[in-house]
Amino acid sequence: xxxxxxxxxxxxxxxxxxxxxxxxxxxxxxxxxxxxxxxxxxxxxxxxxxxxxxxxxxxxxxxxxxxxxxxxxxxxxxxxxxxxxxxxxxxxxxxxxxxxxxxxxxxxxxxxxxxxxxxxxxxxxxxxxxxxxxxxxxxxxxxxxxxxxxxxxxxxxxxxxxxxxxxxxxxxxxxxxxxxxxxxxxxxxxxxxxxxxxxxxxxxxxxxxxxxxxxxxxxxxxxxxxxxxxxxxxxxxxxxxxxxxxxxxxxxxxxxxxxxxxxxxxxxxxxxxxxxxxxxxxxxxxxxxxxxxxxxxxxxxxxxxxxxxxxxxxxxxxxxxxxxxxxxxxxxxxxxxxxxxxxxxxxxxxxxxxxxxxxxxxxxxxxxxxxxxxxxxxxxxxxxxxxxxxxxxxxxxxxxxxxxxxxxxxxxxxxxxxxxxxxxxxxxxxxxxxxxxxxxxxxxxxxxxxxxxxxxxxxxxxxxxxxxxxxxxxxxxxxxxxxxxxxxxxxxxxxxxxxxxxxxxxxxxxxxxxxxxxxxxxxxxxxxxxxxxxxxxxxxxxxxxxxxxxxxxxxxxxxxxxxxxxxxxxxxxxxxx
Numbered sequence: 001x002x003x004x005x006x007x008x009x010x011x012x013x014x015x016x017x018x019x020x021x022x023x024x025x026x027x028x029x030x031x032x033x034x035x036x037x038x039x040x041x042x043x044x045x046x047x048x049x050x051x052x053x054x055x056x057x058x059x060x061x062x063x064x065x066x067x068x069x070x071x072x073x074x075x076x077x078x079x080x081x082x083x084x085x086x087x088x089x090x091x092x093x094x095x096x097x098x099x100x101x102x103x104x105x106x107x108x109x110x111x112x113x114x115x116x117x118x119x120x121x122x123x124x125x126x127x128x129x130x131x132x133x134x135x136x137x138x139x140x141x142x143x144x145x146x147x148x149x150x151x152x153x154x155x156x157x158x159x160x161x162x163x164x165x166x167x168x169x170x171x172x173x174x175x176x177x178x179x180x181x182x183x184x185x186x187x188x189x190x191x192x193x194x195x196x197x198x199x200x201x202x203x204x205x206x207x208x209x210x211x212x213x214x215x216x217x218x219x220x221x222x223x224x225x226x227x228x229x230x231x232x233x234x235x236x237x238x239x240x241x242x243x244x245x246x247x248x249x250x251x252x253x254x255x256x257x258x259x260x261x262x263x264x265x266x267x268x269x270x271x272x273x274x275x276x277x278x279x280x281x282x283x284x285x286x287x288x289x290x291x292x293x294x295x296x297x298x299x300x301x302x303x304x305x306x307x308x309x310x311x312x313x314x315x316x317x318x319x320x321x322x323x324x325x326x327x328x329x330x331x332x333x334x335x336x337x338x339x340x341x342x343x344x345x346x347x348x349x350x351x352x353x354x355x356x357x358x359x360x361x362x363x364x365x366x367x368x369x370x371x372x373x374x375x376x377x378x379x380x381x382x383x384x385x386x387x388x389x390x391x392x393x394x395x396x397x398x399x400x401x402x403x404x405x406x407x408x409x410x411x412x413x414x415x416x417x418x419x420x421x422x423x424x425x426x427x428x429x430x431x432x433x434x435x436x437x438x439x440x441x442x443x444x445x446x447x448x449x450x451x452x453x454x455x456x457x458x459x460x461x462x463x464x465x466x467x468x469x470x471x472x473x474x475x476x477x478x479x480x481x482x483x484x485x486x487x488x489x490x491x492x493x494x495x496x497x498x499x500x501x502x503x504x505x506x507x508x509x510x511x512x513x514x515x516x517x518x519x520x521x522x523x524x525x526x527x528x529x530x531x532x533x534x535x536x537x538x539x540x541x542x543x544x545x546x547x548x549x550x551x552x553x554x555x556x557x558x559x560x561x562x563x564x565x566x567x568x569x570x571x572x573x574x575x576x577x
Contacts, residue, residue, distance in 0.1 A: 103198075103199070103200075103305045103459055103460070104305075104383050104384060104385050104432065104458065104459060105305055105306050105307070105308070105380060105383060105384040105385070106195065106200070106306070106307045106308065106384070106385050106387075106455055106459070107308045107310065107371060107375075107384055107385070107386045107387070108307075108308065108309050108310065108387045108451070108455075109310045109311075109312065109368060109371070109386070109387065109388045109389075110156075110159070110206070110309075110310065110311040110312065110388075110389055110390065110391055111312055111314065111315070111364060111388070111389070111390040111391070112152070112207060112236075112311070112312060112313050112314060112315065112316040112390070112391055113315060113316045113317075113390070113391070113392060113393070113394060113395050113416055114315060114361070114364075114390035114394070114426070114427065115390075115393050115394030115403065115406075115408035115409045115415075115422070115427075116393065116408075116409050116410060116412055116421075116422065116425050116426060116427055117406075117407055117408055117409055117410040117427075118315075118361060118394065118406060118408050118427070119132050119133070119136075119427045120132065120133040121133045121135075121136035121137070121141060121427075121429070122141070122143075122427040123407075123410055124406070124407075125407070126358060126405075126406055127358045127361050127362060127406065128328075128358075128362050128365070129361065129362065129365040130365065130369070131365045131366065131368045131369030131372060132365050132368055132388065132429070134369075134372070135368065135372065135386065135388060135429050135431055136429050136439075137438065137439050138431050138433065138438050138439075139386070139429055139430050139431030139432065139436050139437075139438065139440070140429065140430050140431075140436050140437060140440040140441065140442055140478060141427075141428070141429055141440070141441045141442070142428040142429070142430065142442055142444070142446060142474075143441060143442070143443045144425065144443045144444065144445050144446065145389065145425070145426060145428035145446050145447065146424045146425055146426065146445075146446070146447040146448070146489060146491070147159075147389065147390060147391055147392050147393075147424050147425075147426045147447070147448055148164075148165065148168070148391070148447065148448035148449065149165050149168075149171070149172075149392070149424070149491065149493055150392055150393075150416060150417050150418055150419055150423045150424055150491075150493045150495075150496065150499070151172065151173050151391075151392055151416060151417055151493075151495070152173060152207075152209055152233050152316075152391055152392070153170050153172070153173045153174070153181045153182070153209045153210065153233065154168065154170050154171050154172055154173070154493070154561075155391040155392055155448065156170075156208075156209055156210055156311070156391060157169060157170035157171075157184060157210060158447070158448040158449050159191070159391075159448040159449075159451060160184070160188075160190045160191050160192070160210065160222070161184065161188050161189070161190060161191075161452075161469070162191070162449050162450075162451070162452035162453065162465070162466070162468075162469030162470065162471045163449060163468065163469060163470050164447070164449050164470040164489075164490050164491070164554065165490070165491050165492045165493065166490055166492050166554040166555040166556055167468075167470060167554075167556055169184050169185060169188060169560075170182055170184060170210065170561070171492070171493070171494055171558055171560075171561035171563075172493065172494050172495045172561045173233065173495070174560075174561070175232075175233075175234060176212055176215070178212075179212045179213060179231060179232045179235065180209075180211055180212020180213060180215060180217075180231050180232045181209050181210060181211065181212065181217075181232065181233055182211075182217075182560065183210065183211025183212065183215035183216045183217025183218070184210050184211055184216065184217040184222065185216050185217075186216045186221070188222075189466050189468075190222045190223045191223075191307075191309075191451065191452050191455070192204070192222055192223030192224045192307065192309065193222065193223030194223070194452065194456060194461075194464060194465070194466075195223070195307040195455070196223045196224075196225070196307075197464065198305075198456075198459060198461050198464065199305060200305045200306060200307040201225050201226075201301050201304055201305070201306050201307070202223055202224050202225050202226070202306070202307045202309070203224060203225060203226035203227070203228075203294075203297045203301075203306070203307070203308055203309070204219055204224050204226070204227050204228075204229070204309040204310075204311065205227075205228050205229055205290050205291075205293050205294040205297065205308070205309070205310050205311075206229045206230070206290055206309075206310055206311035206312045206313060207229060207230045207233060207236045207311050207312070207313045208227065208229065208230065208231050208232075208311070209230075209231075209232070209233040209236075210222070211231075212231060212232060213231055213245070213248060214248075218231070218248065219231070220247060220248055224309075226247065226297055227245065227246075227247055227248075228244065228245065228246050228247075228289075228290060228293040228294075229244055229245060229286075229290050229293075229311075229313075230244060230245070230286070230313065231245050234261075236261075236313045236316065237261025237262065237316070237317070237318055237347065238258060238259055238260055238261040238286075238318065238320065239259070239282070239285060239286050239287060239313070239318065239320035239321070240253075240255045240258060240259035240281075240282025240283070240284065240285065240286065240320060241253060241255065241258050241259075241286055242255055242256075242257070242258035244286055244289060244290075246293075253284040253286065253289070254283050254284040255282040255283055255284045256283075258282070259279075259280050259281070259282045259320065259348065260348060261317075261318045261347060261348060262318070262346060262347055262348065263279075263280065263348045263349070264340075264341045264346075264349070265277070265340055265341065265349055266279060271338050271340045271349075272338070274351045276351075277338075277349055277350060277351045280318075280320070280348045280349065280350070281323070282320070285320075285322055286313070287312065287313060287314060287363065287364075287367065290312070290313075291367040291370055294308060294310050294367075294371065295370060295371065295374050298371070298374055298375070298378070298380070299374070299378070302378045302380060308371075310371070311391070312364055312367065314360050314361065314363060314364035314367075315357060315360040315361050315364065315401075316395070317347045317395060317397060317400045317401065318347040318348045318400075319339065319347065319348065319350040319353055319356040319357060319360070319400060320348070320356075320360075321356050321359045321360045321363060322363075325359040325360075325362065325363050326352065326355050326356065326359045328359075328362075329352075329354075329355035329358045329359055329362075330352060330355050332355075334354050334355065336352045336353065336354045336355055337353075338350070338351045338352070338353070339353040339399055339400055346399075346400075347397070347400050353399075353400060353401070353402065354402055354405060354406075357400075357401050357402070357406070358406070368388065371386075372386070381433060382433045382434060384432070385430070385431070385432045385455070385458060386429075386430070386431045386432070387428075387429070387430050387451070388427075388428065388429045388430075389426050389427070389428040389429075389448075390426040390427060390428075391426075392416045392417075392423060392424065392426070393408075393409055393412075393414065393415050393416050393418070393422050393423040393424065393425070393426065394408035394409055394415050394416060394422070395415065395416045396415040396416050396417055396418075403415065409421075409422035411530060411531050412425060412530065412531065412532075413531050413532040413533070414532075417493075417495070417496040418496065418499070419491050419492075419493055419499040419500070419501045419510065420510065420532050421526070421530065421531075421532060424491060430478055432458070432478070435458075435478070435479055436478050436479070436480075437480055440480075442477055444474070444477050444483065444485075444486065445485075445486045445489050445503060446472075446474055446477075446486065446489075447471070447489050449469065449470045449471035450471040450472055450473065450474050451471065451474075452465060452466075452469055452471050453465045453469065453471045453472060453473035453475075454471070454473045454474040454475055454478070456473075457473040457475035458475050458478070458479075462475075472486060485505065487504070488502055488503060488504045488550055488554075489502070489503045490502045490503075490550070490551070490554040490555075492555060492563055494515075494558075494561050494562060494563045494564070497512060497513045497514070497515055497516070498511075498512075498513065498514030498515035498516075498563060498564055499511060499512055499514065500514060500551055500555070500563065502547050502550050502551050502554065503526070504546075504547060504550070506525050506526050506527035506528075507523065507524075507525060507526075507543055507547065508523070508524045508525075508526055508532070509521050509522070509523055509544065509547035509548070509551065510522040510523075510524065510532070511551070514563065514564060514565065514566075514570075515564045515565075515570060515571050516570055516571060516572075516573060517564075517565050517570030517572075519565070520537075521537055521544050521547065521548060522535045522537055523535060523536050523537035523540055523543060523544055523547070524536070
């Protein structure tokens with residue numbers, strides 16, 4: 001049979017919104033597989049007269065890009081001409097992924113600075129999280145899951161690229177004026193791109209933090225068909241901003257003026273008067289807008305496979321939450337002294353900070369519930385993998401967030417910014433009805449780098465995982481099958497004094513204060529000392545030596561984010577005058 005086919009690329013598959021500068025390395029990476037996949041699934045149409053390439057626009061402001069049309073036409077023509085096309089149908093997985101038959105949707109929800117014990121199913125007693133608790137009872141809790149790094153951007157980089165912090169491009173937070181963070185380069189292959197190549201429509205809603213507008217890391221250039229939310233992490237410190245990003249355009253919110261993320265009480269204001277804090281209340285709550293757009297994305301794509309990445313900004317400070325969410329916690333009668341302003345880089349004050357923090361997490365839980373409810377209503381729940389996790393541990397800002405009161409990380413040591421367990425072990429749940437056992441718990445050691453091979457494996461596309469990733473698929477564990485123990489889990493963080501850790505089984509090696517030249521290793525047995533209080537390095541020198549070798553092996557130098565003193569000279573402390 002001679003192959004004559006229609007190649008149809010929608011505006012949400014090839015490009016979105018207004019045209020951006022062409023990224024030829026990425027274009028060629030996905031163009032060929034896309035053509036082959038669409039060729040295979042379009043044979044039945046029997047469109048005669050050669051190849052037609054159509055650009056179908058879904059929004060009025062989208063317009064064809066002649067160069068893209070020409071490039072795709074050229075590639076397609078070469079395929080047909082050189083191969084003299086008498087092609088059999090490509091492997092069935094491509095057909096099933098393109099037309100949506102049997103391929104699960106994916107919803108990946110990422111909380112911001114949510115501690116290990118701040119969810120009911122992980123031991124929280126004061127904060128109400130009924131929807132997350134429901135998610136846990138309907139799926140599997142991963143009790144030894146580690147985020148990508150100790151703070152926002154590098155953790156998200158590990159999640160999106162599948163590379164641990166010793167290989168990842170972004171290894172710390174680094175702002176790039178006028179807006180955004182250090183961008184991941186065009187050469188990186190992201191989870192969103194890989195999903196897109198399998199025929200998924202992809203969207204992200206919330207906080208991005210991996211490249212500012214018009215940079216190589218901009219969401220629409222990293223495999224996302226749709227983006228809505230905050231591009232810049234610093235911008236996300238305010239929950240009542242003046243604008244958000246919709247794809248690559250700013251949209252104005254009804255906050256006039258915007259409520260700053262960092263501010264002090266007005267001069268002369270009485271900190272004991274609740275009205276003194278009214279200046280930090282806005283009208284248009286950005287997380288509400290983001291949740292609405294995430295739900296709309298599901299509705300719009302209910303008949304095709306979708307990948308929804310939902311990196312919510314909650315519960316990262318500032319303490320901004322609508323008053324109606326506060327009332328249930330105010331009624332509990334907690335002793336809740338006002339937060340007026342911390343020293344240094346402080347966030348906006350709040351009259352009842354404990355109630356505000358709890359209310360923010362409950363608000364986030366409601367957003368998760370909205371997603372789960374919509375999946376039920378659209379009869380998509382049974383065919384949707386839902387993953388929930390957090391980008392790092394609870395914030396270390398104890399005046400804004402009373403982590404002792406909430407027992408936010410339980411018995412674990414460390415908070416956000418630390419590679420001790422409390423900074424990087426995060427509450428994680430997975431639900432996939434009929435596949436992942438309900439109400440199950442698993443203590444396998446795993447991390448953010450594992451989600452690329454895991455999700456590709458669960459969707460039947462494990463062979464498409466890049467060779468460069470460090471992750472190990474969790475699919476066998478999630479599906480109830482036996483799996484070999486993880487060889488090791490490596491983390492490094494050049495900030496907050498410089499840190500490096502590696503875990504092998506129950507042994508965990510820790511380096512702290514590396515920036516000052518310290519290469520000494522602490523050793524903990526997490527089976528008996530999960531709180532990391534008893535350093536047994538002197539008792540086990542051979543274990544320390546072996547773990548030190550692994551640390552050296554897994555670290556690659558970074559000029560952008562040097563891990564001192566390995567990549568650059570140590571910083572000597574200033575002499576006291």
